[in-house]
Amino acid sequence: MNSVSVIKGHIVFTDSASEFTIIENGYIVSENGSIIDVCDSLPEKYHGIDVTDYGDSLIIPGFYDLHNHAGQYLQCGTGMNKELLDWLQDYTYKLEKDLADPEYAHRVYSRYVEDLCKYGTLGACAFATSSTVGTECLFEEFKKIGIRGFVGKVNMDCNAPDFIIEEAQKSLEGTRYLVEKYKDEPLVRPIITPRFAPTSTREALKMLGEMAVANGLPVQSHLSENRAEIEWVRELFPEYANYASVYAGNQLFGDTPTLMAHGVYLTEEEVEMCRNGNVYLVHCPDSNINVRSGIAPVKEFLNRGLKVGLGSDIAGGHKIQMNEAIVRAVQSSKILAVDKPDAQLSLSEAFYMATVTGGGFFGRMGKLKRDYQLDALVIDDDPLYKERYSLEDRLEKFLYIGDDRWIAARYVGGKLLKPG
CATH class of the missing domain: 2.30.40.10 (Urease, subunit C, domain 1)
Structure with a gap:
């Protein structure tokens, strides 16, 4: 006893x-x-x-944040008048570049992990940056504070500034190193993290999917956040029927447990792909409002049996507190409910998303x-x-x-x- x-x-x-x-x-x-x-x-x-x-x-x-960008934490509350793609170019990539410096990375990531814990987030799925060394610092800060995490080195090999991308093979080598080093950690574990389809070549997506399946690793990325982004995906990958199919065609969509953030503009086919696969949608209401993406029809997704968790999505979301994400999920659903009364989330549903659904991605939590x-x-x-x-x-x-x-x-x- x-x-x-x-x-x-x-x-x-x-x-x-x-x-x-x-x-x-x-x-x-x-x-x-x-x-x-x-x-x-x-x-x-x-x-x-x-x-x-x-x-x-x-x-x-405790709360579980299924989508956020540790590499953007200092940027919270900055550039909020921008739409998504401009916001990335004007603010985000420059900050992420500086987090390749391990001394600076430890300073920033220690603040990030301390604040997660401080505000009651006991598990977080985090995008670091494309830097292997910087991502290693984030793993170590999670271990130091003692909360749960899935940490991903961001894989991106095209369609972003040269100072932030890596050649596909080099990016995969860095990911493989981190997977081997941290795969047996009890609280913080690796997750395969293509930033989003437009910043990955076909070669990179294929190799990432193979790595995820071969090692039984979960996957996190973005899906249908913004109309301009969706159109960009259509232009870059014309051979695929839709955005989700780009991931699915490369073993990155439910072949292992998968987090897809946003899903604001899913087609009917994509909704069914999410429902039938091992895919969690992650609703990020603050971010969707801040970068003018739209409001996901979350209540409809829940009614149709999709797994939907919550994310702060810092720094698109301006606050790391998950109680704020719960409230904003309810508030944004009320806006949809002006025209569709059955679109409104209850407080218990939003709380369930932040605790039970989020905890389920980590295990029995x-x-x-x-x-x-x-x-x-x-x-x-x-x-x-x-x-x-x-x-x-x-x-x-x-x-x-x-x-x-x-x-x-x-x-x-x-x-x-x-x-x-």
Whole structure:
């Protein structure tokens, strides 16, 4: 029983997307990081084990950010008047070039990973840059802070400035080096990361797909974010029926677990390809608004059985906080609901996307129930709120107006992370 631990508080999570599950004054019993019991009174067999009692605080799952660009973190809140392709050329590529310097990369990435943890993101899928050395720095910063991650060296060998692209074979060699070095890490692992189809040659896409399948590695990229981007893909790859088919034709679309960010303008065929494959769409509402891409019909995707998670998509998204992404997903769906009332997401659906769907990409995470990993946040809100509002209302308040000061504790795999 030495490896068994118990925490106590008001437990709130989503077992299904349609509603919150609430256990007042509940106990979570974990062993070696895995939850073995959740109950409203502690069974006798656990008596004698020290209980960490969080009193009237909420215990909720941690957040999982399925799409963001660590290499753009300093750029957050900059160039927000630009559309996507201009924004990349005018701001992004120059910053990413500088992150090839390992000293600078460590400075930037340490801030990025610390802030993920600070605001309650306990797992993140991150694009680094095309620099192998810089990407290695990002892996090390994830390891240092102790949260979960999938980290990708960005593969791009065309249609971008010369100072940021690499010849396809060199790019693949760097990726292979990182895969071999980090493939057995328990918390942070490699992910194959073609930036997006237009910045990859056919040769690069083919080799990346072969590497993903041969090594059982997940894939992350972008799909149908912007109308100009979609037209560019059509011009570059006329032999493919649609944007998704460019990836699918190169074993990069569901042959292994796949994250595709955005999906704002999917065709009917692409929706079916996502639904039938091992593909997660990642909704990034802040980014879609900021770079004027549009609003994805997320509720429709959920109703059709697609797996949809949430991403901050920094720096297209201007804030790293996933509670903000949850709120913005609901808000942007309300805009669509002006004309289509059934387009509106509920808060529980958006929360489910950020916890259960996101956690599912990492493994058994995102729910506070038996056989899930104990990845959790303890939310200690204002006594005035505690006096007046229900547990569900208090969670809603945290999601809408809370920040890191409301998070009293963070657990990853049952381990209490040290503050700061």
